[in-house]
Amino acid sequence: MGKAEAVLDETMLIRDVDRGSHYIRDWTGEADGDPSFVARPRNVDEVVELVRYCADNGLAVVPQGGHTGLVEGASARIEGGHVLVSLERMNRIRAIDPLNFSVEVEAGCVLEVLHQAVEAEDLMFPLSLGAKGSCQIGGNVATNAGGINVLRYGMMRDLVLGLEVVLPDGRVWNGLKTLRKDNTGYDLKQLFLGSEGTLGIVTAATLKLFPRPSHVETMFLAVETAAEAIRLFAAARRHLADLLSAFELISDRSVELALTMPDLVNPLEMAAPYYVLLEASSSGPLDLEALVGGFLEFALEEGMILDGVRASSVAQAQKIWAIREGVVEAQVKHGTYLRTDVSVPISEVAVCIDEVEVALAGAVADGVVLTYGHIGDGNMHFVVMPPLTMAEGPERHAWIKASEAVIFEIVDRRGGSISAEHGIGRVKRSAFEKRASATQMELLRAIRSAIDPDNRMNPGAIFE
């Protein structure tokens, strides 16, 4: 640490980090890290200085955005020490180009701040997720974030035009183009998208923007089975001309839990095994209300839905979304439990849900199973909560692991993924390594060694 004082600008550093601060404790409150110190660079030059300092002093580097990830990608305990690099001070929106439908933004910009800035220009940046008030663009890039609009607009990978990255040895790769098409050599930005801080530090990005929707239709629909929900999805894509922007499944048990939150009510008069939150949006004079109204009638006539309600105001739409958000928020008082983030082909979603629910009912009958997720992307978040009477500790841990094994076995069999959008971090590393083929692992290692030969960037994340 002596050398640090000599070389680094102290105004960049926090040496005595509050162990309760967001640098140390993650969003879930479950993970904590032990960095030697926290660095908060203000510009690319300071990031370069930091990275070079770490190289000289044999320190690992762990980049951190809003620290809202769920897989301990930015919470590390690393032998030999590490510097936690928070990008939060690099948070400027550098330029919005309305004619090019693009924006250049620094890594530390909070997602919701970006939303508001581009909305002021009648534009939209579509990536949206629960953590939008805290998560940062750099973290969204590093984790290839997903969320509720992937169906229509894709994941972060699909929204990035260019990146600026500080490499492990302090070189800067400036790939901040704003082109829709650029076939000149390998697409380097793809390497860093989803690399979880293991290949370099993303310091800025250029992103695609879209016309801000002038009309949004939000519906809450009751369906009998997961299979009906998938049939409804295929019909909705076609009927609504791909103007569908969200298609979320929520099981009855999940809605019940959400309704324990204050001020939430089921907008439907009936209870059903599953609910679908369907949203469509458009700009311009298109009559979306009529289109969506026609679709609801069609779906009722075809027997795809049991009942449905269309929000007639923004306030009503927010109340429908509050149920979806309530499913997550209501989980916090349940102690340690299992969260999953799996995906299967959309055509396998229904059978996967049915199998998981039956298998869990057999394996951990005393728990509570919540089934919900972005099923328009094939992405489910099965949540399994042990009985409240079960104490924290090894028994609870084993119970959770057993539930996870049940779910993962079914997902594997259905050609799925054990991490659809959350990434691998440290939490899912062994589950990932177990499933990856030898060739896949060799390719991953070859790339990592080629970019970070000394293994100093976020060591222990994704794979060893």
Add this chain to the structure above:
Amino acid sequence: MGKAEAVLDETMLIRDVDRGSHYIRDWTGEADGDPSFVARPRNVDEVVELVRYCADNGLAVVPQGGHTGLVEGASARIEGGHVLVSLERMNRIRAIDPLNFSVEVEAGCVLEVLHQAVEAEDLMFPLSLGAKGSCQIGGNVATNAGGINVLRYGMMRDLVLGLEVVLPDGRVWNGLKTLRKDNTGYDLKQLFLGSEGTLGIVTAATLKLFPRPSHVETMFLAVETAAEAIRLFAAARRHLADLLSAFELISDRSVELALTMPDLVNPLEMAAPYYVLLEASSSGPLDLEALVGGFLEFALEEGMILDGVRASSVAQAQKIWAIREGVVEAQVKHGTYLRTDVSVPISEVAVCIDEVEVALAGAVADGVVLTYGHIGDGNMHFVVMPPLTMAEGPERHAWIKASEAVIFEIVDRRGGSISAEHGIGRVKRSAFEKRASATQMELLRAIRSAIDPDNRMNPGAIFE
């Protein structure tokens, strides 16, 4: 070659290749290669056998699809010899999954064959380009193909869910998932997309499908300036709720040339400096005709267009597209000339076009300049044809190089790319290397060495 007879199945090989065949001569008729022999494997095992044979015998490997590329990516003369690997026999469509909106297809499948197969299921694979009747999926992957629907559906990169790749040493990476979301480790398929055969041989792909549009509206619009065309584009994106599927600019000189082709007429009664081919498409009961009609009125009232016609039948729409295609087809009788494939930010398109036209009028006043392209993606194909009286040879070559330098200088200044969709191959290698930063080149080399340490995959393509 002795060893080849011992190891390789002769029914896979063509030893005496007709020098006029499509294996040797490319689509433009300009490039030819000199492979030691041509191999046409029928399955992945045969590709593995081939690649291992080449490794053992120190032969380079050049994969080839439909050989319709324009940058000599699959036409090589390589010291020490090479095997040209044509994937044309691996052309099966393995499975279409309508509920998952996906298809698994082998590399040698011709793009138009895939179009027809998925249309039979009321689905669409949106990638479309002039060479669709000959180009193959593997080539589309390897070159990250673009074309006329990129605006709405993205380039090949955006349409691929998974790949199967034979690596330079014969290992097979099976990444044929059909998931919309899969955040497990680096996204390896991105490496091979656009790698132009330098990192491995793509043998199969899983691709995204879309509902087949039930309604397509095609318009031909007259505009005063390139700037008005860009203003029209931004208005169209918003007004048509992103249902825009093509937005092509064609200059008056380009239309004039196209109209020298048989049976083509300008559907407008007036001549104008520029024309826009605008297409919107939708599925379901949406009233696209009314939406588009309203937009035309709006654009006329706002003075964005001078005149416009909406095709009232499929036949009329085809006649409008025939003008766009005629621009390319009518070029063939003009000897050697300059084709470009540049892109700039959409907000720079108009100024770039104006600058290029003025600069070329000064530099090569005796030539014919055609301006056209996918300007909704910022992608222009400036074509510059020397006077017909200029003989083939060094003078003509120098004339072409001078025109290219004029265009590239402007594109560089506007933050653009010298290859928007055609790739680098061998034709644009030195122009690319001149423009790439040292860090970019180091990263490219690090990746190539990590995957192909012996530099046996398509050596000489993209960069040295």
